[in-house]
Amino acid sequence: MNILETHNLSKFFDGLKALDGVSIEVPRQNIVLVIGPNGSGKSTLINVITGFHQADEGKVIFEGEDITNKPPHEIYRHGIVRTFQTPQPLKKLTVLENLLVAVPHPGESILRSLGRGWVSYEEEYVEKAYEILEFLGIDHLWHQESYKLSGGQLKLVEIGRALMGEAKLIVMDEPIAGVAPALSHSILDKLTKLKEMGVTFLIVEHRLDIILKYVDYIYVMANGKIIAEGREEEILKNPEVIEVYLGAAHGEAECGV
Numbered sequence: 001m002n003i004l005e006t007h008n009l010s011k012f013f014d015g016l017k018a019l020d021g022v023s024i025e026v027p028r029q030n031i032v033l034v035i036g037p038n039g040s041g042k043s044t045l046i047n048v049i050t051g052f053h054q055a056d057e058g059k060v061i062f063e064g065e066d067i068t069n070k071p072p073h074e075i076y077r078h079g080i081v082r083t084f085q086t087p088q089p090l091k092k093l094t095v096l097e098n099l100l101v102a103v104p105h106p107g108e109s110i111l112r113s114l115g116r117g118w119v120s121y122e123e124e125y126v127e128k129a130y131e132i133l134e135f136l137g138i139d140h141l142w143h144q145e146s147y148k149l150s151g152g153q154l155k156l157v158e159i160g161r162a163l164m165g166e167a168k169l170i171v172m173d174e175p176i177a178g179v180a181p182a183l184s185h186s187i188l189d190k191l192t193k194l195k196e197m198g199v200t201f202l203i204v205e206h207r208l209d210i211i212l213k214y215v216d217y218i219y220v221m222a223n224g225k226i227i228a229e230g231r232e233e234e235i236l237k238n239p240e241v242i243e244v245y246l247g248a249a250h251g252e253a254e255c256g257v
């Protein structure tokens, strides 16, 4: 069963068709990868899915419900969490605080704090945050200000924040960009474990040499369209995929296929 589907999504920027009739399916408990050369529309696709850009045409269906063009906070409440580079103000917070501020429905916690249950409520979240940090292998860093962390450790904090947000689908833009290979593999191992525990992933990533063996299905974009889809073996021998990457490789060798 698909947790997410897009149907003929299109998005224009001043006459430029950044998305041109994009239809994808993301089955539950899968890691689905979107690849393509620079400017092919990958970020626009995940921005439209997560409500950060409005679609001009088409639909986004999550768990059978039409969520097209809903605002990001509403989409977040459905269980779709987009990871970002950690913004500057959050970098001053500790790792633990970063997870605690990601708890959804802050309004509810205010309501609960008016009643008797607030102490156990707070404790419950601190405990949950510790469990997540332990799972991610960064519990020893709980009191560290986030600006002191390495790029890879920050990626793990981003994942921790998504898990605090009760994510069913985690949408990640370049989760291993700039991360050393050993830590990249360790991050991707964690994603695989989370997948086995029920989480689904939609990922945009350029580091194909590292990520391909972890993913279940791949969509390839070029000029706002899906030009190929399938498993690793099919994608790597698809002439159209080779063509767009070879074309891109004349400018810069980025995909490492």
Ligand SMILES: Nc1ncnc2c1ncn2[C@@H]1O[C@H](COP(=O)(O)OP(=O)(O)OP(=O)(O)O)[C@@H](O)[C@H]1O
Binding pocket: 013, 016, 018, 036, 037, 038, 039, 040, 041, 042, 043, 044, 045
């Ligand atoms: N906010 C925007 N305003 C105008 N044009 C935009 C905007 N965002 C993206 N575009 C254009 O839409 C097209 C697709 O861009 P997008 O960022 O989605 O590609 P991408 O595949 O994610 O590229 P990269 O791999 O470099 O991140 C590009 O031509 C880009 O210049």
